Amino acid sequence: MEGKRTRIDIIGDMLSSILDKGGEIKPTHLMYKSNMSHTQMKLYLEDLIAKEFVRKIRKGNYEYITISDKGCSFLQKLKEVKEFEEAFGL
Amino acid sequence: MVQVIYSPKWFYGGDIIIDLVSIFVLLSIALFSLRSYKIRKNRNYIYLAVSFIVLAGSFLFRILTNFTVYYNILETRDLGFVNLTYQTIKASDALFIVGFFVYRLLNLLGLYMLYSIYNKQPKSNIFLIVYLIFVSTTFNKLTYHVFHLTSFTLLALITRQYFKNYSKNRKKVTKFIGYSFGVVASSEIFFELVTVTTRFYVVAEIVQLIGYTLLLGAFFMVLRYGREKDKD
Numbered sequence: 001m002e003g004k005r006t007r008i009d010i011i012g013d014m015l016s017s018i019l020d021k022g023g024e025i026k027p028t029h030l031m032y033k034s035n036m037s038h039t040q041m042k043l044y045l046e047d048l049i050a051k052e053f054v055r056k057i058r059k060g061n062y063e064y065i066t067i068s069d070k071g072c073s074f075l076q077k078l079k080e081v082k083e084f085e086e087a088f089g090l
Numbered sequence: 091m092v093q094v095i096y097s098p099k100w101f102y103g104g105d106i107i108i109d110l111v112s113i114f115v116l117l118s119i120a121l122f123s124l125r126s127y128k129i130r131k132n133r134n135y136i137y138l139a140v141s142f143i144v145l146a147g148s149f150l151f152r153i154l155t156n157f158t159v160y161y162n163i164l165e166t167r168d169l170g171f172v173n174l175t176y177q178t179i180k181a182s183d184a185l186f187i188v189g190f191f192v193y194r195l196l197n198l199l200g201l202y203m204l205y206s207i208y209n210k211q212p213k214s215n216i217f218l219i220v221y222l223i224f225v226s227t228t229f230n231k232l233t234y235h236v237f238h239l240t241s242f243t244l245l246a247l248i249t250r251q252y253f254k255n256y257s258k259n260r261k262k263v264t265k266f267i268g269y270s271f272g273v274v275a276s277s278e279i280f281f282e283l284v285t286v287t288t289r290f291y292v293v294a295e296i297v298q299l300i301g302y303t304l305l306l307g308a309f310f311m312v313l314r315y316g317r318e319k320d321k322d
Binding site for chain 2: 008076083085086087
């Protein structure tokens with residue numbers, strides 16, 4: 001069984017979920033796909049917006065979360081780091 | 091008088107280039123590990139980086155020592171003054187002793203640090219091992235052989251650890267890292283045989299180069315797999 005997710009794991013899961021959906025996702029979908037509570041997601045989302053990893057956009061009546069270039073490159077770095085951690089058994 | 095040089099004359103400088111490559115590989119991985127720590131906040135990244143930096147530092151001392159000794163010997167041979175040559179060799183002896191002492195000490199400490207990442211040590215053990223490393227590189231008539239044997243043992247244990255990790259995660263990269271440390275470990279056997287013929291010094295250096303090149307290859311594999319995952 002996987003251990004408890006760290007903060008950085010959750011951020012990674014959120015960014016991956018957005019990217020899997022072609023770069024934009026509805027907030028509720030993001031919440032389900034990242035296995036988070038509403039309060040938890042609100043906090044993380046504020047953090048990601050402040051870091052300019054994601055943006056909130058409005059399309060008609062719906063609100064979407066889109067991943068920025070900065071968010072994409074951070075996700076790539078995170079995947080490299082995870083691969084490094086697993087490879088070296090850290 | 092101590093034996094100043096193990097390298098055959100035609101290989102002077104070759105070992106310096108090989109050590110420079112080893113330093114490049116070790117520092118590249120160490121820098122990546124330090125950058126990774128900023129993201130993951132896992133202390134093992136720091137330990138890995140420090141152990142690789144200490145190992146790179148040990149090679150730097152070996153380069154500085156070899157470079158000065160080769161330079162002095164070649165220069166005095168050109169001048170042809172017997173007395174000057176004698177004095178330079180004596181000075182080189184002192185430099186050799188200090189330079190190689192630091193090289194051996196840092197090398198074993200770096201390997202022990204790397205080994206300790208995977209086999210957590212109680213504080214009392216750390217003090218004991220550091221003391222034993224210090225003693226084995228200082229008060230010993232067979233320092234050269236003891237050093238390479240200890241280095242081989244630590245590298246063999248590290249290699250075993252990476253293969254144990256591989257049996258758990260089944261990652262090709264981990265197996266590759268295991269091979270690279272295994273090759274570096276085998277270079278220590280050739281260093282042991284240098285007293286038979288100096289040609290083994292060249293073989294040992296080339297095997298070391300292969301080992302660190304494999305480690306660099308494994309590092310590139312890590313970066314490539316990370317990027318490929320991103321595309322998936």
